[in-house]
């Protein structure tokens with residue numbers, strides 16, 4: 389947050405609409421451009437060798453090489469830190485890179501992560517397959533079962549990971565309770581806030597320590613660029629049990645034995661300095677200047693889009709709940725949802741625009757419904773201005789085993805929707821027509 393936006397006496401309420409347009413910008417720095425330019429350069433010229441040395445030794449901050457960062461990306465990072473109430477942020481090439489970089493910075497070979505079985509399919513793949521190759525162990529729990537979270541903790545646990553709103557069944561995480569269990573275990577809670585966005589939920593208000601987003605989705609908002617971001621909320625104290633976190637509290641060999649926690653601490657995010665100088669530097673999941681620009685453009689209209697998409701999604705969920713061809717609607721805004729009370733507490737501004745429903749006639753009818761839709765596009769993405777539809781079990785979540793699908797709470801009869809900005813009556817009309825094709829004979833179609 390820039391000083392201009394908020395004085396210390398004011399409550400720490402984010403001014404989303406102001407921050408999403410001005411956050412991170414240092415006005416009149418380059419050719420007095422009003423929009424943030426795309427700094428399309430691979431590298432940066434140093435003033436002199438002493439400056440170059442200081443930059444490499446982490447004694448000075450500045451532009452170095454675009455694998456480590458670029459000025460367009462820096463505006464995006466400062467804006468996201470402002471929107472989430474964090475101390476710093478790190479842009480990455482994708483949401484997957486944000487999740488992987490965050491967890492690799494916390495957890496090492498022989499250590500352990502606790503996460504729910506109800507997660508984005510790509511994250512399940514990362515946790516249960518790629519991390520298994522690294523010797524990192526994961527326990528997947530039922531996220532509604534607080535005793536299961538507690539029971540999963542081991543001495544070598546180093547992170548709790550969850551989504552504030554789950555994909556695709558729109559589960560709502562009891563975040564304060566899960567954060568308390570993580571903190572009892574002396575580990576941070578990382579929240580994937582892709583579906584909520586800072587408009588609907590600030591994980592910091594509920595005890596989270598780190599936030600990640602797939603910026604590809606609502607932040608960018610237009611389905612044009614892949615990107616991700618990690619925000620350090622500045623709440624987790626790695627110094628409380630220093631022996632547990634040698635990567636931050638012992639000399640960092642690659643930069644002259646600096647102890648990151650001493651030099652940067654919480655306020656200047658020792659965590660993200662490590663994430664960037666180790667994992668982004670070594671594996672290279674860097675955000676391009678052009679994609680940074682696209683995401684910045686998207687963020688400038690974030691609350692307008694998310695507010696409208698969230699309202700349309702609820703109206704569509706209500707329509708589907710009354711349709712005879714639909715057996716179940718997973719939307720926490722519905723009174724019938726098991727997450728309705730949690731949503732009132734954790735998502736007072738609405739439960740988002742991604743949710744799912746089951747077709748009464750079962751999995752064989754799913755193809756007819758999806759292929760009959762004309763306004764919805766069949767796309768493996770969410771958070772676009774266009775409304776999107778997919779069958780998760782055979783696409784985005786197709787790597788899940790039959791058992792993992794059951795644990796994740798959906799089936800092959802489940803259809804996921806991501807509601808865009810079209811006229812809501814056109815979307816309802818489109819779904820109504822598609823569902824009529826699979827409505828059981830003799831049932832009454834609502835007027």
Ligand SMILES: *Cc1c(COP(=O)(O)O)cnc(C)c1O
Nearest residue numbers: 482483484508555582602604615
């Ligand atoms: C899409 C998505 C990701 C992965 O992001 P990419 O930008 O596709 O790499 C992670 N988490 C959630 C909840 C997502 O929807």
